Amino acid sequence: MDLTERKLKILQAVIADFVRTAEPVGSRTISKNYEIGSPATIRNEMSDLEEMGYLTHPHTSSGRVPSEKAYRLYVNEMMKKRELSQEEKDAIAKDLYSNVTELENLIERAAHVLSEITNLTAFALAPGNEQDKLKYVNLLPVDDNTVVLTLVSDSGKVSNTAVRLKKPASEQTLRILSKNMTYNYSGKTLSEALTIDIIQTLKTDAEAMVMFEKSIAPSFIRTLEDMLNVNLYMDGLTNIFALPEYNDINKAKTFFEMINRKADITQKLISRDEGITITIGEENQDEDLSDCSVVTATYHVDGKMVGKLGVIGPTRMQYDEVTSVIEYLTDNISKAFMLEEGDDDDL
Amino acid sequence: MDLTERKLKILQAVIADFVRTAEPVGSRTISKNYEIGSPATIRNEMSDLEEMGYLTHPHTSSGRVPSEKAYRLYVNEMMKKRELSQEEKDAIAKDLYSNVTELENLIERAAHVLSEITNLTAFALAPGNEQDKLKYVNLLPVDDNTVVLTLVSDSGKVSNTAVRLKKPASEQTLRILSKNMTYNYSGKTLSEALTIDIIQTLKTDAEAMVMFEKSIAPSFIRTLEDMLNVNLYMDGLTNIFALPEYNDINKAKTFFEMINRKADITQKLISRDEGITITIGEENQDEDLSDCSVVTATYHVDGKMVGKLGVIGPTRMQYDEVTSVIEYLTDNISKAFMLEEGDDDDL
């Protein structure tokens, strides 16, 4: 079956309506608000669209809801870039630079502004020491339940962390892990290290794998972040309470619990690609994010990526607006960093 | 009317039951579980207790709920100190010191452990540069809507913050405010400055007062905190979802919004007295906290207060347990700091 012009028009209408109201959209509504045809015609088309996987049906007698496939299509093909008006831009910039004294502060502010405009949960990743490389990784057993994780970086940063193990580890397991970690991590930049998933390489040794996942990894990530001096800011957390999809207390709870695992989020964000990324629902690796969409953008200094800005919200979000605002904000941040770099001489 | 032995016993029973179940307690329940007398007798006594303000009555045909006055009485007079068993202490200590490498980290960990044990929201205030004093405070107008807030401390720290005003300010207002702030803040330590409420002294000038409250104060507090390097950690935020009092989405929302205004909380906590403090419901200055209780304790180094640890929860909380755990944790933190001080020579 083909996605005819009219089908696209209807799909767009359903998405637009559903994004606005969060209620399943019926054929009458669309027939009334758009000049497409009678309810019956639209019903037929919607039925086709459902067959093609773009719409779903909460129950027999309810309207249609866009599927993730529909959002993906919309984002890839149908979404027009929403140009911000000069007034909007001015308002955002004004907001962004108010109360801002330092760059670090600007990042935090950007998350704030972003969450206010989009009414979603915004996050920002402040720049870290991206160039620094890991030189040495070691696990030293102290007693049955404790090991010391040592990291040394090229720039000379040293970190020793005592890690309590959930279960006692054999010396052999520790040797394997230590060797494996050194092999995989040394020579990598700190941020690269955060993105590497060494679980794969441990598959041969279940014990080592479990130990790494449960005991070592959290401390390791935390230490890397500290060394990177990566800072994650979040804002607009409570915005989700205004969304009907989180009216259920359990949904809200799950969301907050997910958000609270900061470390996870940082890892996820860091590993994202350059530029604007839109990840919809199940496209997210993380199960907890499977009914959320995440939009991120990077900001740069000297052409190097240094940080991220983004939002998390329900798959039903105003992708066009969100994208535009994030883009405008990251542009501004990049610009601000450039100015700052120039300013350095003057100070 | 007198608080007879029996009345106290009944009150204690109501509190114990209500803390456990969050349901209004009826006369039959108490009659069954405690050897006090028949339901009718207990009803009569409860009626008296209500008249005296210790119990309330959600509606005619429901059981009794302790009032804040009852909790206050309980905390002051009836509560026995709950001694932690050696096992409990060991478990807490084990938990506290796991994954801990630095003192800063210990504080964060303490908040974590505290929230896990109490199932409430815990916070911890990490030590800052308490001795440093404010030397100079100034407001410099830049344009109608912007002023630069300058703070200089004894130790030479300087901070310039551009503050956007909600409303344009007359030069006169700025002069008044600037003078007032200098007068009130200079010579004070940074943490003292955080506790001073200069709103009082501005009452004569409504415009200055509003401007201070809405525009200046947030930046001022923030800057002070930065200079102090005070860090507020929170943990167990999502614990409230398990509490029946927050089953209502709006309640949860209000709670999170309150918690998110970190600055406010810091201010409130810093201004708290030494030792263990229990603030119940309306006793809290902040309206948003009016159905919460806050328990805090200080930890010390060299006899000087350096930080705080505490929980926020519904007025219905296990005050005895919470108090014991917080006390044990702050003792441990103080001890750890002492050791660290001693260790310095070795490193």
Added chain:
DNA sequence: GTTAGCACTCGATGTAGATGAGTGCTAACA
């Protein structure tokens, strides 16, 4: 290919009655 018409589905809403936990009051009892 489009549309009007109609039967059907199913969640949402509203109402009435039953249930039960709990109170307050009265009168009898120790």
Added chain:
DNA sequence: TGTTAGCACTCATCTACATCGAGTGCTAAC
């Protein structure tokens, strides 16, 4: 005089049932 049994009354909660209406799918006519 304090305690208790008994009883009428209150009120939130639950269940069953009817109703409503938004929306669909299908058929037949245009």
